[in-house]
Amino acid sequence: MTTAVAKKVSVATSPSLEISRETALHWLEQMMLIRRFEEAAEYAYTQKKVGGFLHLYIGEESIAVGAVAAMHPDDDIFTHYRDHGWVLARGVDPKPAMAELYGKATGLVKGKGGSMHFASVKHHMWGGYAIVGGHIPLAAGMAFSHQYLKRDRIAFCVMGEGATNIGMFHEALNMAALWKLPVVFLIENNMFGMGTAVDRASAVANIYEKASAYRMPATRIDGNDIELVYTTIQEYVNRARSGEGPQMVEAMTYRFKGHSMGDPQRYRTKEEVENRRPDDPLNRWEKKLIERGWADDALIKETFTRVDKQVAEAVQFAEDSPFPDPSELYTDILVEE
Amino acid sequence: MADMIQVTYRDALKEAMREAMKRDENVVIMGEEVGVWGGTYAVTRGLYDEFGGRRVIDTPIAEMGIIGVATGAAMGGMKPIAEIMTINFALVAMDQIINNTAKIHSMFGGTMRAPVVIRTAAGWGQLAATHSQSFEAWFAHVPGLIVVMPSTPYDAKGLLTTAMYSQNPVVFIEHSRLYGEKGQVPQGEFRVPFGVADVKRDGKDLTIVTYSRMVHVALNAANELAKENINVEIVDLRSLRPIDWETVYNSIRKTHRALVLTEDWMTYGISAEVAARIGYETFDYLDAPVERLTQLEVPLPYASNLEKLSFPDEAKVMQQVKAMLA
Numbered sequence: 187m188t189t190a191v192a193k194k195v196s197v198a199t200s201p202s203l204e205i206s207r208e209t210a211l212h213w214l215e216q217m218m219l220i221r222r223f224e225e226a227a228e229y230a231y232t233q234k235k236v237g238g239f240l241h242l243y244i245g246e247e248s249i250a251v252g253a254v255a256a257m258h259p260d261d262d263i264f265t266h267y268r269d270h271g272w273v274l275a276r277g278v279d280p281k282p283a284m285a286e287l288y289g290k291a292t293g294l295v296k297g298k299g300g301s302m303h304f305a306s307v308k309h310h311m312w313g314g315y316a317i318v319g320g321h322i323p324l325a326a327g328m329a330f331s332h333q334y335l336k337r338d339r340i341a342f343c344v345m346g347e348g349a350t351n352i353g354m355f356h357e358a359l360n361m362a363a364l365w366k367l368p369v370v371f372l373i374e375n376n377m378f379g380m381g382t383a384v385d386r387a388s389a390v391a392n393i394y395e396k397a398s399a400y401r402m403p404a405t406r407i408d409g410n411d412i413e414l415v416y417t418t419i420q421e422y423v424n425r426a427r428s429g430e431g432p433q434m435v436e437a438m439t440y441r442f443k444g445h446s447m448g449d450p451q452r453y454r455t456k457e458e459v460e461n462r463r464p465d466d467p468l469n470r471w472e473k474k475l476i477e478r479g480w481a482d483d484a485l486i487k488e489t490f491t492r493v494d495k496q497v498a499e500a501v502q503f504a505e506d507s508p509f510p511d512p513s514e515l516y517t518d519i520l521v522e523e
Numbered sequence: 524m525a526d527m528i529q530v531t532y533r534d535a536l537k538e539a540m541r542e543a544m545k546r547d548e549n550v551v552i553m554g555e556e557v558g559v560w561g562g563t564y565a566v567t568r569g570l571y572d573e574f575g576g577r578r579v580i581d582t583p584i585a586e587m588g589i590i591g592v593a594t595g596a597a598m599g600g601m602k603p604i605a606e607i608m609t610i611n612f613a614l615v616a617m618d619q620i621i622n623n624t625a626k627i628h629s630m631f632g633g634t635m636r637a638p639v640v641i642r643t644a645a646g647w648g649q650l651a652a653t654h655s656q657s658f659e660a661w662f663a664h665v666p667g668l669i670v671v672m673p674s675t676p677y678d679a680k681g682l683l684t685t686a687m688y689s690q691n692p693v694v695f696i697e698h699s700r701l702y703g704e705k706g707q708v709p710q711g712e713f714r715v716p717f718g719v720a721d722v723k724r725d726g727k728d729l730t731i732v733t734y735s736r737m738v739h740v741a742l743n744a745a746n747e748l749a750k751e752n753i754n755v756e757i758v759d760l761r762s763l764r765p766i767d768w769e770t771v772y773n774s775i776r777k778t779h780r781a782l783v784l785t786e787d788w789m790t791y792g793i794s795a796e797v798a799a800r801i802g803y804e805t806f807d808y809l810d811a812p813v814e815r816l817t818q819l820e821v822p823l824p825y826a827s828n829l830e831k832l833s834f835p836d837e838a839k840v841m842q843q844v845k846a847m848l849a
């Protein structure tokens with residue numbers, strides 16, 4: 187664990203906050219829900235019910251679940267297109283989420299956005315964005331509004347490590363630091379931007395070190411350790427909220443599936459992927475709960491059963507929902523005035 | 524003529540690049556996922572193994588940088604092919620393309636050149652509003668750029684070869700839904716010149732002026748219409764800047780009716796320019812107003828049914844042609 191700035195930053199090396207059994211089980215259920223939701227989405231894709239791009243979050247769930255738990259419910263999240271986990275972690279109903287993947291009228295954004303553009307404003311989930319880096323200044327702008335309007339909210343910006351190589355990232359970081367905006371940048375470093383390994387695309391292998399150019403406190407953590415995600419994000423979010431300016435956390439993780447559907451994955455071996463399996467954040471959390479005596483196999487099975495039912499209902503809802511009416515083509519283009 | 528072989532649009536493009544790379548050490552390819560992955564649409568597959576990472580260069584996700592670096596390298600005497608994964612991401616690089624690449628030669632009084640080839644893909648397929656756009660008119664609007672948009676493997680290879688010999692910046696727009704399209708292509712180097720349109724089908728009743736994927740939609744519709752004794756001529760522009768106006772006008776002087784068919788939006792789109800010129804230059808020959816069929820003016824929605832409604836298809840073309848002949 188290292189920090190990138192001269193300014194002293196205390197870094198969580200082990201969970202410092204007590205987590206109740208109830209919370210622990212809730213996180214387990216949320217991670218399971220995201221996992222099963224995406225497995226169902228993947229299946230629906232093979233059935234041609236879902237189209238376009240589908241970027242799965244399988245293997246990275248601990249980051250969204252742990253981070254969302256560490257924020258206030260009215261803190262504002264912006265993310266890239268790998269967004270299913272963030273939306274579900276925020277407590278959005280899986281039914282309209284699945285319906286969005288099906289391109290149905292009952293979807294989160296009326297079937298107009300699909301997988302890459304999940305959003306739910308009432309959950310302070312401002313959406314998934316598909317142009318790499320494009321949402322980073324938006325999050326800074328949301329933070330600007332919080333600062334200007336003296337609101338007690340922060341903006342939370344999620345991106346992959348690949349996005350830290352694009353100009354928009356650097357422009358947004360500079361402005362955020364210059365104006366001390368209440369924003370936390372979270373880098374999900376899943377080792378690849380599409381097929382390009384981190385060190386083939388970034389001159390700086392430790393992504394969090396990029397923050398130091400802007401004198402921004404930053405740290406790197408094991409993103410598959412949900413408690414560590416929770417405690418670290420809580421600390422960084424608190425700091426942003428208390429007027430200390432923007433913060434950055436780099437969460438190390440691994441993407442088990444291809445970049446999107448139909449990725450031939452020539453850039454890594456099957457063994458590499460298999461070697462990462464023991465690090466699966468969901469399995470790790472299950473094991474930890476059993477070790478602590480907070481769960482047993484029966485409870486885990488029971489939780490999966492509950493989640494499976496929820497996902498099956500979401501799929502059924504999506505199946506049964508109507509496609510958008512053709513007149514929807516011309517709605518929502520400009521705000522009616 | 525060299526021996527013809529049947530190849531895909533994808534492989535035709537790759538062959539043009541291979542030949543240029545073998546011929547000229549100064550040719551490099553740079554872009555996201557062009558190397559190890561082999562190109563997201565597999566256009567560069569195999570070139571990394573053949574030419575190595577020094578010449579087939581995986582870049583960071585940094586479109587502005589890619590175009591700027593490629594343009595600077597071209598100024599330094601190289602002949603870079605800069606691949607922008609899809610045309611949507613070219614927006615991130617727009618300042619470089621318009622203010623540098625397109626301007627270097629004229630702004631410095633002809634003392635410099637920036638002969639970079641910018642390859643990119645148009646297309647759609649439930650990719651929603653930011654990933655499904657047709658921006659050819661944005662580039663074709665700008666003096667100082669050459670803009671081509673081939674519809675067949677033959678044209679793809681011939682135009683790309685011309686681009687590789689060109690001393691000017693070329694925006695080379697492919698189409699993601701054409702990569703698997705097969706056709707006869709000469710083996711070895713051959714060129715299709717810029718600014719020369721191609722009559723893809725002879726007819727006498729009406730001219731469809733189009734390019735890229737819509738050429739195929741027009742051809743399918745024309746084949747159906749032929750069963751009803753309606754003979755449509757199809758002019759494939761191939762180059763959008765410069766445009767071969769004479770071929771367009773000559774066709775309309777023969778058929779007296781013109782339909783401009785494009786995948787971009789109508790307002791200020793390619794069809795606006797083409798229809799305006801036809802109306803002015805062939806006014807005395809026209810038996811009907813020039814009509815346009817384009818993508819509906821909506822940000823493309825994800826939902827499959829709405830997406831399908833957004834684009835011209837064979838049925839819409841047939842209906843429009845019949846209405847114009849009624």
Ligand SMILES: Cc1ncc(C[n+]2csc(CCOP(=O)(O)OP(=O)(O)O)c2C)c(N)n1
Binds near residue numbers: 348584
């Ligand atoms: C400006 C831009 N360039 C290229 C792309 C194509 N693209 C989509 S995702 C991606 C990789 C992003 O990697 P990373 O930021 O590490 O996120 P991850 O997908 O690994 O979660 C690329 C190159 C894009 N969407 N936008």
